[in-house]
Amino acid sequence: MQTQLTLRRPDDWHLHLRDGAALRSVIAASARQFARAIVMPNLKPPVTTLDAAQAYRGRILRALNEARAAGEIDDLAAGFEPLMTLYLTDNTGAQDILEAKASGLVHAVKLYPAGATTNSDAGVSDMARVRPALEAMQSVGLPLLVHGEVTDPQVDLFDREQVFIDRVMLPLRRDFPALKVVFEHITTLQAAQYVAQAGELTAATITAHHLLYNRNALFLGGVRPHWYCLPVLKRETHRQALVQAATRGGAQFFLGTDSAPHARHLKEHACGCAGCYTAPHALELYAAAFEAAGALDSLEAFASLNGPRFYGLPVNEGQVSLRRTAWQIPDSLPFDGESIVPLAAGESLAWQMVAG
């Protein structure tokens, strides 16, 4: 039985780091696991300009320094690189895009359909309004990252991703064929099939939780808010299609945790927030999913090679290793003066990360 797994250092292509004390609470977890991460811009207020992205990057780097000074991470982890993104709004113009690209700090622009998820109120209300921005992105090669769910209340929550393909993705690809697009955190067979045949300028991230769980996890023995995220977990056939895409689907599929921390009391609530906190044990969760599929040998491409290739960035130097050692995910962790419950808290994992 394989007892050690060594990979080139991986990256997280979809991460929520939050801000202030929450940022300080979670930064070490991602820095220990990943060399770089695409940092989502859905703060309050959202990161809509280059200035805001630069300032946010400065706060992330400060939090990393503090974590290093506190002995939470070593020098290698302290070199974690936040790859900044802008939040697309109805008012984002071509000039905003050109400036962002020229800075070298902004690596993508995130499309949240208005109202689709946490802090998405300032999102795009009509794709026609963002045509100049999309044209500029297409011309300078700045990828569009898409939260792919329609917000139409008439559409069943479980169908919102597949309806998005017809209503938004197909017209978007037709109108902007040279735009790089990442269909973020895909959750359905339809999205996996769509991306697989959409050509090399269309990619997808897949979370560990969508590879490991189907929607039964939300209701096992009672409502389990720590398994609630958006897009919501789907039925087993979809989970299987995602596993197939991640393990054997090729270079268009790569790792994006969508680790989305919310304090415990906001998850265990009458109207609980969407988001699973997976940053501390992300790679171990992915290893579990890949091992269950008999595909540990394809984890490196998914975690460390496909993402940089799509983004036009070099792969990381160095390696990380996982060792086969059973360990228990903590019941809770400190977060912003309160606590947070990591996904699958109290459960056991077979793999554990060890230093390079």
Ligand code: DOR
């Ligand atoms: O579950 C989610 N949480 N989905 C998102 O799209 C946003 C995220 C968050 O920021 O909490």
Ligand code: ZN
């Ligand atoms: Zn997200």
